[in-house]
Amino acid sequence: MPPKRNSTGPRAIPTRQSSQSQATLSFNGKQNKVTKPSAAQQAKSGKRDPAVIDQIIHADVKSEAEPDLDEPTTAEAAIEQQVEEEAGTAKNAPSAASVKTEEILGGRAPESDVGAIGGKGAGWVADEEAQARKVTDEQIKKYWKAKESERLAPRVHQEDLTVYAKVLREWDMSGQFGPCIGIARLKRWKRANLLGLKPPVEVLAVLLKEMDGGNPKAQRAYVDELMSTRFVET
Amino acid sequence: MNGQDPSTDTSLLETPDMSTPHAVLDRTPSAYTPHPTYRLPPGSARHYQNQYADMYFARLAQLKPATLAIAADAFDTFSIADETARRVDRVLDVRQGELCWVVGTCYMEMPLKPNVLDDIGKEHWIAAPPTRVKYDHPSVALEAGEGAHGAHAGGTGGVGTQIMLEDESGRLRLTGSFLRGCLLVTGAIVAVVGTENKDGDFEVLDLRVPDLPRQPQRWEADDGNTALTGKKPGSKKKRPRAGKVAIVSGLGISGDEGDTLTLDLLLEYLLGESTSPADQEDASTISRLIIAGNSLSHASPIPSRQDVITAATKNAAKASGTRKYGYDSAAYNAAPTDRLDQWLASLLPSMPITLLPGAQDPTSTSLPQQPIHAAMFPHSRNYMAPPTATTKDGDGEEVGWFDSQTNPADFTLDGFRFLGTGGQPVDDVYKYIAGEERLEMMEAMLRWRLSAPTAPDTLPCYPFQDEDQFVIKDCPHVFFVGNQPRFETTLIEGPVGQAVRIIAVPRFKETGEVVVVDMETLVPEVVRFEVFD
Numbered sequence: 136m137p138p139k140r141n142s143t144g145p146r147a148i149p150t151r152q153s154s155q156s157q158a159t160l161s162f163n164g165k166q167n168k169v170t171k172p173s174a175a176q177q178a179k180s181g182k183r184d185p186a187v188i189d190q191i192i193h194a195d196v197k198s199e200a201e202p203d204l205d206e207p208t209t210a211e212a213a214i215e216q217q218v219e220e221e222a223g224t225a226k227n228a229p230s231a232a233s234v235k236t237e238e239i240l241g242g243r244a245p246e247s248d249v250g251a252i253g254g255k256g257a258g259w260v261a262d263e264e265a266q267a268r269k270v271t272d273e274q275i276k277k278y279w280k281a282k283e284s285e286r287l288a289p290r291v292h293q294e295d296l297t298v299y300a301k302v303l304r305e306w307d308m309s310g311q312f313g314p315c316i317g318i319a320r321l322k323r324w325k326r327a328n329l330l331g332l333k334p335p336v337e338v339l340a341v342l343l344k345e346m347d348g349g350n351p352k353a354q355r356a357y358v359d360e361l362m363s364t365r366f367v368e369t
Numbered sequence: 370m371n372g373q374d375p376s377t378d379t380s381l382l383e384t385p386d387m388s389t390p391h392a393v394l395d396r397t398p399s400a401y402t403p404h405p406t407y408r409l410p411p412g413s414a415r416h417y418q419n420q421y422a423d424m425y426f427a428r429l430a431q432l433k434p435a436t437l438a439i440a441a442d443a444f445d446t447f448s449i450a451d452e453t454a455r456r457v458d459r460v461l462d463v464r465q466g467e468l469c470w471v472v473g474t475c476y477m478e479m480p481l482k483p484n485v486l487d488d489i490g491k492e493h494w495i496a497a498p499p500t501r502v503k504y505d506h507p508s509v510a511l512e513a514g515e516g517a518h519g520a521h522a523g524g525t526g527g528v529g530t531q532i533m534l535e536d537e538s539g540r541l542r543l544t545g546s547f548l549r550g551c552l553l554v555t556g557a558i559v560a561v562v563g564t565e566n567k568d569g570d571f572e573v574l575d576l577r578v579p580d581l582p583r584q585p586q587r588w589e590a591d592d593g594n595t596a597l598t599g600k601k602p603g604s605k606k607k608r609p610r611a612g613k614v615a616i617v618s619g620l621g622i623s624g625d626e627g628d629t630l631t632l633d634l635l636l637e638y639l640l641g642e643s644t645s646p647a648d649q650e651d652a653s654t655i656s657r658l659i660i661a662g663n664s665l666s667h668a669s670p671i672p673s674r675q676d677v678i679t680a681a682t683k684n685a686a687k688a689s690g691t692r693k694y695g696y697d698s699a700a701y702n703a704a705p706t707d708r709l710d711q712w713l714a715s716l717l718p719s720m721p722i723t724l725l726p727g728a729q730d731p732t733s734t735s736l737p738q739q740p741i742h743a744a745m746f747p748h749s750r751n752y753m754a755p756p757t758a759t760t761k762d763g764d765g766e767e768v769g770w771f772d773s774q775t776n777p778a779d780f781t782l783d784g785f786r787f788l789g790t791g792g793q794p795v796d797d798v799y800k801y802i803a804g805e806e807r808l809e810m811m812e813a814m815l816r817w818r819l820s821a822p823t824a825p826d827t828l829p830c831y832p833f834q835d836e837d838q839f840v841i842k843d844c845p846h847v848f849f850v851g852n853q854p855r856f857e858t859t860l861i862e863g864p865v866g867q868a869v870r871i872i873a874v875p876r877f878k879e880t881g882e883v884v885v886v887d888m889e890t891l892v893p894e895v896v897r898f899e900v901f902d
Contacts, residue, residue, distance in 0.1 A: 213419075310538065313426040314420065314423055317418065317834075318419075318834060329836070330430040
């Protein structure tokens with residue numbers, strides 16, 4: 136900032152004359168006209184819904200803001216929308232038209248409805264959905280035992296979880312299939328499948344069982360919930 | 370104008386011959402099919418809360434198989450002092466002293482890249498940071514913190530530039546003098562062979578890129594479509610000789626009086642109204658005009674960084690206290706779009722046009738830029754395809770005579786695959802790489818198989834979640850980039866016989882040049898319009 140000068144030079148804004156230093160009141164003139172309510176105005180205001188005004192009168196405004204939102208934030212809403220899409224497509228019989236892996240990785244460009252996003256079919260490459268539905272509980276338990284035996288030490292803080300929940304958390308933490316935050320688990324599985332990364336079919340079986348069992352919460356990664364909570368309980 | 374010597378071409382200055390009827394020339398038809406590769410779904414189906422990590426992951430997953438194949442060929446026999454290179458799966462699996470090779474995404478840490486802290490800084494200071502021509506400035510003086518990394522300054526670039534290799538496991542800093550000879554930008558997928566030294570950096574001995582993808586045969590897309598719809602393939606039927614295509618970019622219509630004359634000259638040339646009958650016959654073989662970006666100047670709805678800076682400094686000088694953010698609807702000037710619309714509407718009855726948006730056009734600023742809406746063209750709208758409520762499964766959208774396309778654009782013209790951009794990806798890659806060779810950068814973009822490699826790092830783009838749409842899956846026959854400083858062209862070759870013609874299209878407003886490509890030979894030539902003052 137340039138240094139302040141002591142002398143006051145000519146100022147850009149001219150000062151008011153002293154006679155105009157006081158504000159004045161006036162009771163005539165256009166600015167002070169008091170209009171009487173005319174018939175047209177009353178007719179307009181008559182259209183207002185009296186119930187709305189009642190609502191305003193009777194609304195109780197909380198004095199403190201609530202920290203927990205009733206509506207989910209955008210990320211949660213996005214995952215719920217993805218889950219609804221998956222549920223909608225899973226209910227339909229898997230269509231014969233499907234996107235081939237080689238179309239994603241190379242070769243002919245896929246014929247797509249909307250081009251950059253989405254595509255034909257429900258995102259399945261072959262008959263994984265049918266195969267996943269054939270996977271039994273014992274197979275899933277065997278898969279989980281194999282996973283557990285890979286580690287020397289047992290997993291801690293997982294005593295309360297069912298095998299399904301443990302399988303899904305392991306699915307989240309497998310980084311080779313992509314980031315798990317901001318995407319529904321089933322959609323992540325389909326994406327990994329389309330990219331040719333061969334995700335395990337047992338995880339798909341668990342996801343389909345959870346979805347058929349009417350548990351949409353299982354589609355959201357646990358770390359996603361942890362990362363998006365606004366307040367940390369201490 | 371081109372070719373003919375005016376002194377010998379006497380027909381131009383003779384009185385017209387009234388007895389013989391003039392032959393009416395017909396324009397060569399053009400077989401055109403756009404591909405919806407870069408179209409985004411409308412409105413509510415677009416989701417912007419996705420993270421860009423999904424996009425980088427998808428890019429690596431899509432390009433890893435091709436890179437692995439090429440690198441395996443090259444590096445499996447790579448040996449130094451009886452030690453052969455071994456492939457490691459993840460970037461962090463490299464071991465010190467062991468010769469190994471790995472595939473990952475390149476990330477370049479450069480001191481002058483756009484930084485959100487700069488944006489905060491310019492709101493508090495009157496002086497704006499200077500515009501960056503290149504992101505690494507060899508003579509820039511850095512703070513002590515950056516200078517401490519001088520030992521790791523790496524191969525290319527100035528002090529403070531670091532090149533790293535990244536995948537889902539982590540990042541690995543790359544060093545070595547080999548990198549000085551490589552073109553690298555953030556987002557390119559590369560395979561490197563070398564060893565980890567005692568500083569924890571990876572010394573690179575050799576580098577491979579995915580190289581060009583498979584190139585379809587000429588007419589493959591059309592034959593494929595006819596096969597799908599059950600008709601007999603057209604390879605047996607004789608296709609007429611294809612004409613030429615004119616590519617122009619940077620018309621830069623700004624509503625001033627000054628920019629009308631060269632535009633009208635171009636219009637008359639394309640319509641066959643000017644010059645001699647010989648030239649008019651040449652012009653009648655031009656079957657399509659492609660406008661590659663920046664038809665309007667200063668029509669982008671979001672003001673650029675420079676505009677915001679100048680507006681902020683102007684406001685600070687006036688000391689008015691009000692900041693104008695975003696779009697001031699009272700200051701809208703309809704003259705440029707009106708002029709463009711009239712110009713297009715005069716040309717459209719005679720010739721089909723494909724319009725790509727550019728950095729300064731009134732459409733989205735993030736890539737892929739969506740087509741300029743029909744509402745901007747009240748007269749040319751009659752030549753566009755009518756809007757469809759939903760796109761039907763199976764049969765393609767109706768393509769109008771006037772096709773407003775996305776940027777980047779992917780279409781098939783006379784059987785050849787074209788890939789074109791309005792210039793933003795190449796201009797951004799230019800900022801990363803020392804040197805002025807734009808053709809080399811365009812070739813590198815094709816060999817990396819990415820039409821916008823620096824998106825989303827320094828180039829704003831849509832957050833794709835399922836797959837990276839900027840990965841080039843089919844090698845084009847022609848790759849044109851608009852809004853370049855001068856006309857340049859070359860032919861590059863791929864490992865399995867692909868051949869791509871790369872064309873840098875200059876800005877018409879500055880140079881007055883139009884590129885005309887012969888579709889049978891794919892050789893470009895330049896037509897220049899000049900006005901002598």
